[in-house]
Amino acid sequence: MSEGCTHDCENCASKCSDKKSLKEELNAASSVKKVYAVMSGKGGVGKSLVTSMLAVTAQRRGFKTAVLDADITGPSIPTAFNIHERANTNMYGIIPAVSKTGIEIMSLNLLLENETDPVVWRGPVIAGAVKQFWTDVAWNDVDVMFIDMPPGTGDVPLTVFQSIKVDGIVIVTSPQELVSMIVEKAVHMADMMKVPVLGIVENMSYFECPDCGKKHNIYGESHVDEAAVKFGIDAVAKMPIDPKFAKACDNGEIEEVEGGWLDSIADKLLG
Numbered sequence: 001m002s003e004g005c006t007h008d009c010e011n012c013a014s015k016c017s018d019k020k021s022l023k024e025e026l027n028a029a030s031s032v033k034k035v036y037a038v039m040s041g042k043g044g045v046g047k048s049l050v051t052s053m054l055a056v057t058a059q060r061r062g063f064k065t066a067v068l069d070a071d072i073t074g075p076s077i078p079t080a081f082n083i084h085e086r087a088n089t090n091m092y093g094i095i096p097a098v099s100k101t102g103i104e105i106m107s108l109n110l111l112l113e114n115e116t117d118p119v120v121w122r123g124p125v126i127a128g129a130v131k132q133f134w135t136d137v138a139w140n141d142v143d144v145m146f147i148d149m150p151p152g153t154g155d156v157p158l159t160v161f162q163s164i165k166v167d168g169i170v171i172v173t174s175p176q177e178l179v180s181m182i183v184e185k186a187v188h189m190a191d192m193m194k195v196p197v198l199g200i201v202e203n204m205s206y207f208e209c210p211d212c213g214k215k216h217n218i219y220g221e222s223h224v225d226e227a228a229v230k231f232g233i234d235a236v237a238k239m240p241i242d243p244k245f246a247k248a249c250d251n252g253e254i255e256e257v258e259g260g261w262l263d264s265i266a267d268k269l270l271g
């Protein structure tokens with residue numbers, strides 16, 4: 001152990017001979033090729049909506065897709081995909097739920113007796129549950145997995161980056177946020193974790209009048225393009241405010257939503 005040991009071998013610059021990786025082994029029966037984390041600076045900006053829509057886009061493009069819902073205390077992914085059953089297990093581990101179009105999903109809601117039960121757990125227990133979604137779930141030959149992260153840059157995002165091999169990050173913001181600051185925090189965390197930020201989505205960017213098609217910046221002018229240039233992020237997407245998104249999430253119909261708002265991000269992630 002070196003004198004300057006930080007006990008964080010993944011990110012420590014010391015050249016110790018006994019460096020240990022904190023990365024967790026994927027379940028032995030699983031295969032997951034690429035993993036992308038979807039982050040936001042605060043709750044309610046549409047991170048779960050963007051995660052779901054990216055997953056739907058990937059599945060439509062022919063990639064075997066999965067969603068790991070790491071938003072343990074506010075899981076909204078199962079509802080968006082109309083999944084309300086409990087998860088089963090077999091000799092290989094926990095079997096993820098499968099959506100109508102074949103997307104594999106794991107969320108704490110699939111393990112609760114009642115999906116309305118609150119999860120009143122401390123940080124390390126929550127972080128442990130997320131790790132188990134990687135080590136104990138039998139993901140079946142997945143090409144691309146999206147992780148719906150809890151908002152912010154706290155305990156659970158840290159655990160995800162330390163224990164799971166993440167290939168890239170997508171940041172979701174809204175025009176009301178101090179975009180530059182939010183993006184900068186996420187970019188710094190990504191740098192520390194040595195994971196590239198591949199795209200930014202500005203959700204609720206504008207409202208498009210259904211009668212005349214004019215776009216209105218309800219929450220003010222967008223600054224996401226400036227932030228993207230500042231931090232060298234080349235894939236930017238803007239999603240409108242549209243009640244059909246909220247309705248689709250609430251009714252479990254996210255796989256029926258059509259539109260290419262996230263194509264620039266999907267092109268970057270999926271090629």
Ligand SMILES: Nc1ncnc2c1ncn2[C@@H]1O[C@H](COP(=O)(O)OP(=O)(O)OP(=O)(O)O)[C@@H](O)[C@H]1O
Nearest residue numbers: 043044045046047048049074204240241242246249
């Ligand atoms: N562009 C949009 N237009 C209309 N409704 C939206 C839009 N984006 C998100 N919503 C709705 O806003 C609510 C919050 O969205 P969502 O759950 O995706 O946010 P979140 O950032 O994941 O929140 P949290 O981190 O608290 O889970 C949902 O009901 C969702 O359907």
